Amino acid sequence: MLNCQFDDEIIQTYEEMRMGKGDHKELKFLVLKVEENSVLIDHDLTKLSTLEELTNQLPEKNTRFIIYHLDFEMPSQNTNSQVKEGSRTKMMFITWCPNETNVKEKFQVAAIVKTVKHKLTGLSTTIHCSNRNEIDEKSMIEKCLTFMK
């Protein structure tokens, strides 16, 4: 585990987003960046409203952590019944690590992942992404369903 500066602001924002309270309850995702041994919020990217915009604007040569508030309808086990299973929410943890990044930064990110997961409670799954098309809501839902049955 790499020792790094971890801002309290991140934990606060994350909790507000997760619990749906406070200033940041509408936030769909939180983007973190690593700069010289400290984890910071990337405000430019966090401002965006949809996942598509975010994927298009992710940097090509730098790494990011994305915490995504996934909200989906639970598919019904019984296809005939009218009863709905209701919606579920999950906090997804996505690491954005394109191939063009230099190796040192990649390593740093991999070593920090554990710290971030330790600080932020309630993250359900981790997805490693290096291509833009890998970040997609459908595959995230599929992944969640594998352990929700």
Add this chain to the structure above:
Amino acid sequence: PSMIGRPKNSPNAVFQPQHEFKCHIGEELHQFPFRYDEFKPIISCGIVQDWDEMIILLEYCLKKVPKFDMQEGKYTRRVVLNEPLLNPIKNKQKWFEILFEYFEFHSLVPQVQPLAALYASGRTTGLVLDVGEDCTQILPVYDGYALSNVMNKMRSWGGRVGGGDLTKFVANLKYESGWEFSNSGREISKKIKERLAYVAPNYWKEVELNAESSQLSRTFELPDKTTITIDDLRFKCGEVLFRPSEFLGVDYVDGGIDDLLINTLLKSPIDCRNDFSNNIVLCGGTALMPGFKERLELEVQSRILPPHLPTPKVNVIQQVESSYLSWIGGAIIGSLGLTTHYIFSREGYMESGVDINRPYSLNLS
């Protein structure tokens, strides 16, 4: 290469080594390959064969490190020991002995190669397939924890398949086709392998294609400016990795690299399998062979079917710096100053020796 050659008794002073070690080391060997008695590699399958030579090699390497003063540095520096999987305990003990007693370094962090490679590719979950010069190893890691019960090294009765075997294979085939090279043959075979060899998606189709036309043949220029034509050698060389028993004539109990990969995937817990199949990280020089990645994806996709693999999505990651990935990983571990539990200090060693019962080195946390 980690090799040492001692010149034969030669009156000609040109071939005598220039430095104080009285032998030629590594790349220097390529200059005069015909001047030596037979030389053999110091490390084979990650296990050191000759410790006296190893010390010479280490001293030589340390001398080449910029801004490093041996007298001053040795008491203060920390060393990262990047070892292969399933390193025999005797080998481990000997490393400790040499680094602490002979070189007197301050402290030591042992680390397994595939894990360092995985971190260097920016992941904490994944399946690392390391196809190196003389051994092939595979290690699944979930969230930073290595599943050590599933890890695997390719075994055979004669040796382990790797890049070196391909070179030998090329040399033998060339011999069969009527070319004979003297001592420098190894270097030439290696160059042919690196420049022209590839892995075919379907071996038998490639054989047919080669019989019909000559579009697969390439020419290669030898050092004396004559050219030779190489055709079926190109894809046969790649195929050795997948069917070593047939091509090398040695009994490889685990089958080829594809079998190794698939067995490891099937041995790992079903919940993790998809995470592994999406993050197969290649490392080692041989893994850079064109077509290798595509072939692996094809094999895994066609041979593991949905009940065993929840969603049939396979993603193999091949990086440009693949051949040195585990080395780079080790270097970064050293430079970042990670806090691991597995730092062995020289004082502790002098006090009590190596405690071989102490579990170590598989997890970086």
